[in-house]
Amino acid sequence: MKSSGIILVILIYISVGALLSLYFSWYAFAIAFGVLAYLMNLQTKPFLIGFLSGAILWLIGSIWISQTHPSSLPQKMSSVLPLGGNVWLIYLVTLLIGGLVGGFWTLAGSKLRRK
Numbered sequence: 001m002k003s004s005g006i007i008l009v010i011l012i013y014i015s016v017g018a019l020l021s022l023y024f025s026w027y028a029f030a031i032a033f034g035v036l037a038y039l040m041n042l043q044t045k046p047f048l049i050g051f052l053s054g055a056i057l058w059l060i061g062s063i064w065i066s067q068t069h070p071s072s073l074p075q076k077m078s079s080v081l082p083l084g085g086n087v088w089l090i091y092l093v094t095l096l097i098g099g100l101v102g103g104f105w106t107l108a109g110s111k112l113r114r115k
Contacts, residue, residue: 006049009042013053013102021061029057030105037109046110047103054102059095 013036017029033050036042042049066074074087083089 006045009040009049010053010056012036013049013106014057017053017057017102018061021057027101029054030101033102034105034109034112037106038112041113042106042110043113047107050106051099051103053106055095055099057102058098059091062091062094 013033016032016036020028020032033053037046037050074090075085078087078090079085081090081093083093
């Protein structure tokens with residue numbers, strides 16, 4: 001798959017994940033990633049595609065929520081966790097969690113199709 005095809009698939013994943021996140025729980029995007037990988041017969045770099053899609057989705061979502069609804073919660077969470085009070089490290093942790101969840105579900109969906 002060419003890089004333009006991978007970018008298109010990532011944009012599809014982010015769009016579907018964002019729509020599902022509006023109406024369902026946080027893990028709905030992961031289930032959708034698995035189903036999409038199965039239906040699209042995704043065989044080229046499924047973990048990378050899922051990781052990047054989930055990471056971008058969660059990073060944009062967390063920054064958007066923090067900017068539209070100002071709160072001291074990110075600052076408090078960064079002081080509770082061993083992050084030295086750095087709020088941007090909370091975003092990095094969020095990015096990693098979203099990426100890992102999306103990557104593993106996409107990998108699982110793609111493995112279901114293979115024999």
